[in-house]
Amino acid sequence: MLGIKWSAIDFDNNTITVNHTVHEIGENGKITLITRDRTKTKSSYRTLPLVDEIAGVLKSCKKQQESNKKLMGSSYNKKYTEYICVDKMGNLTKPGYVTSHFSLLLLRNELRHIRFHDLRHSCASLLLARGISIKEIQEWLGHSNYNTTANIYAHLDIKSKQNTAVALSGILKR
Secondary structure: OOOOEHHHEEOOOOEEEEOOEEEEEEEOOEEEEEEEOOOOOHHHOEEEEOOHHHHHHHHHHHHHHHHHHHHHHHHOOHHHOOEOOEOOOOOEOOHHHHHHHHHHHHHHOOOOOOOOOHHHHHHHHHHHHOOOOHHHHHHHHOOOOHHHHHHHHOOOOHHHHHHHHHHHHHHHHO
16 A cells, blocks of 8 residues: 555546555565565456545545645655655655554544554455455456455355355255
């Protein structure tokens, strides 16, 4: 998410392309930010439909960034202007910041603690509960292996389990 650049957003065709990454590595007690113009795997590189709600947030974010650039003038960090996830001063948002502030967001709203990465699990499970196929979810999440999606990410909800129980009951009655 932090690696997405403005060039990956196509508002005309309503698409978003996942093609960049940002991550942190720790070496000798020092955290280093790594930006790459590629994804972890070939299947991680993908173009997805841009839903209206996200497009609206992105347009608002773009306007805010332009306003911040003008307001901060020469103090604005222009090194990361192509990235979407920057702070008011133009500094790239760090993964550790997202992790810690996501926990605070959950706490502030009295929600159960989960890792930020667990939102991928939630996404997969919610899509599955809505009848989206595992194959489609695999492509949405950018997994190279069908089994990764099926075995790790797509947790069945109770309704799916009940549907399985009803089907099994029907088979046993025969």
